[in-house]
Amino acid sequence: MEDEKLENARERVIDSISKNMDIYSVTPSVGRLYGAMFFEKEPMTLDEMKDKLQMSKTSMSTGVRTLLDLNMIEKVWRKGERKDLYEVKSDWYQTFTDFFCIHWRKGIEMNRDACKESITELMELLEDDIPHEKRITAQEDLDRMSYALGYYEWLNKVVDLFESREIFDVIDKVE
Amino acid sequence: MEDEKLENARERVIDSISKNMDIYSVTPSVGRLYGAMFFEKEPMTLDEMKDKLQMSKTSMSTGVRTLLDLNMIEKVWRKGERKDLYEVKSDWYQTFTDFFCIHWRKGIEMNRDACKESITELMELLEDDIPHEKRITAQEDLDRMSYALGYYEWLNKVVDLFESREIFDVIDKVE
DNA sequence: TAGATTGTACAGTTTTTTCTGTATGTACTG
DNA sequence: CAGTACATACAGAAAAAACTGTACAATCTA
Incomplete structure (x- = not known):
């Protein structure tokens, strides 16, 4: 119930971001990825992204690279973590x-x-x-x-x- | 001889404009169209464009519409002229x-x-x-x-x- | 009004881009 | 060192976009 409301509120914003990311010359999929990361409290791994967006890991990899090139996200280092972690730049x-x-x-x-x-x-x-x-x-x-x-x-x-x-x-x- | 030099000088700039028009989210073809119009002294008709760029008239039509939407060119009215005329906005x-x-x-x-x-x-x-x-x-x-x-x-x-x-x-x- | 002429809608084709699954190289773990 | 986990290169499939030719509606001409 509350879950659903929370989810709806997020989904609306993610959707809007995704649709409008073309102003950054970026595909809606990558926009959706960015939106998802925006609401994630913790930095995300490629596997988490793929589960969240129901897409291939390869796509996540290229999407992440695109967002890195745009300086929109950054790689986070955390000790004892083997997977690469990414989060959206806060500024x-x-x-x-x-x-x-x-x-x-x-x-x-x-x-x-x-x-x-x-x-x-x-x-x-x-x-x-x-x-x-x-x-x-x-x-x-x-x-x-x-x-x-x-x-x-x-x-x-x-x-x-x-x-x-x-x-x-x-x-x-x-x- | 002079023709060639003049042509080269133009072509270099048109080429560069065409390649960089992606910053306006526009395809190189449309960029080339814009570049061609930029150097044309007189407003151009769709047929002139198609001859110049060796492309279909349909493409010229949609290209022109794109550039109009971007406020990059404008329609020019001239009495006694049946064809639509377009030129690049000067400012x-x-x-x-x-x-x-x-x-x-x-x-x-x-x-x-x-x-x-x-x-x-x-x-x-x-x-x-x-x-x-x-x-x-x-x-x-x-x-x-x-x-x-x-x-x-x-x-x-x-x-x-x-x-x-x-x-x-x-x-x-x-x- | 009939006959041209012009711009564009539309459908089909070609080209480009996006997406996926497999394969591979690298780095960590024991 | 072998074994595992990870990210990504690559090739092929799927989807999207660009481009073309034809058809047609609108407008002008006689």
Whole structure:
């Protein structure tokens, strides 16, 4: 009776987390795994996960690796315990900023490099004596890429804001 | 000759954009479509896209819809033109904040509601006379959910920061 | 109104991703 | 050292997603 109510309350939240974990580019199964771990008092073993979620141990293994890569869970060491133990990282603010930073830095860097390289090429091209029409196109592309570069610079600063934790000066954590 | 250089410069950037569009949860094909439109001076029709990308018109149609949903491109009206025309939105800062806000609000709202509902249930449960052990569990779950709620509140404020454009007071746009 | 033209719904195919069971390497235990 | 317990690599099966071609509804043209 009380069990059921407790279970329902948990299940609702786990379900919601699972459904929304796609914002972290993660499959619902992995989301469910995270949700399950979130409510577990003790760190979990792969076998416990597999029993809980009724899935293969292999899936638990890969799911755990995914969550580790996302810095959402961590490995716990406990003496005399042979199995690996995992629990969710307790600081969700940190988890968010980690994800945000990794996610966007990745996208920024590569695009910025590509833009820089192409900008150089186009500038060289513009020094040559080329048909007027090509010159126009080159100049337009150059403008576009320069705009992109400025945007990436801004975005980088936004990421810095989170990475440096200054964001918490702007928006206080909620206790 | 110049054509080739121009093409190379573009292709490099389009390629990079395409590869990195997964940060917008978008397939490389759609990323390539976006990249192509980015460099196109004039708004494009579906047929032009299909010729450019050598893909089916259906794919262009769904791709365009995806990009429209993301507020990354917009429909352009031009008199005497029967075909639909599309071009990339020019304000990338706006595009970013739109995406950021939609993306995170979605995740927040549902989880927050789930937490609220479950919190209410658990509080009711705690008013009853229940076994000590259950009481402990209920209280622990309650704490976890309250923490989550606080975090979501914070995240909401972060989204507000972007939506209200105050972020540009914190981090200036780069010209 | 008949005849084109255009965008998309839909069904089927291909490709990609997720999931599982077995097999294997590693590390602990006695 | 043999024996056990564990996590994961790998290959194949199942499921999901992306892509295509056809069909059709809506809109324009004459």
